[in-house]
Amino acid sequence: MTRTTSILAAAASLLLMSAGLAACATPTAPGASSGTPAASPSSETSAPADADIDAAWLGGGTMIAVLTRGSSTCVPVPSDVGYADGVLSVELSDPQAGQACTRDLVLRAFAVVAPEGVDPAEDLEIVVSGPEASGSVELAGVAGLVPSDGLQDGGVPTAGWSTAEGVIALLTWGSSGCPPVVQDALVSAPGEITVTLAESPADRICTSDFAPRVTLGEVPGIESGTAYELVLQGDGLEGTRIPVAGVN
Secondary structure (H helix, E strand, C coil), X not given: CCCCHHHHHHHHHHHHHHXXXXXXXXXXXXXXXXXXXXXXXXXXXXXXXXXXXXXXXXXXXXXXXXXXXXXXXXXXXXXXXXXXXCEEEEEECCCCCCCEEECCCEEEEEEEECCCCCCCCCCEEEEEECCCCCEEEEECCCCCCCCCCCCCCCCXXXXXXXXXXXXXXXEEEXXXXXXXXXXXXXXXXXXXXXXXXXCCCCCCCCCCCCEEEEEEEECCCCCCCCCCXXXXXXXXXXCEEEEEECCC
């Protein structure tokens, strides 16, 4: 699969994205409480070995969301991504010393650029290793995906079903410090899911970068095997319609 220069350049932005999420954002993820959990050293919130790993296709197969469980404010940062013999390997960076993390345990996600040779139409084994999460998952291939270049397309959002039941991954572009937060995600018509994004506080301080952000949403009452389209509301994306890659 051919990768454009801008997509490859997005790999550098991913590190900024993950760092920004950990430093100045508190995203909502499936299972997160509405309150503000107390912070603690990152060593107390590290995911156990052999943790559950989930994944989703994004950007028409040009990117992959990797989902882990842990503190919502300390999203893992990938340090190395490789592909060989049909296996995508993702190595995570060591957590920052003394980093304060909330004590919640939620699904959170980061995105990686799919290396050359990855075919989104084929099943992909993903192996994650690192101090905060370690495990593997098989991501089912999806035929007919059209590669999307988020930078050249002006930051067009994309979405995909994750391997976690009923959970969608939404890829948007903008400040890594101010990712969208899903207020609710509900089936609004046959084959249609309305995702409402929470309005950002007026005094929220955002970084000035333009990076990919992954936001998760749990959708109740979906029909297994049905193709869905998202209708986005809020956060400047009112009325935007995007197909959800794959089925849940």
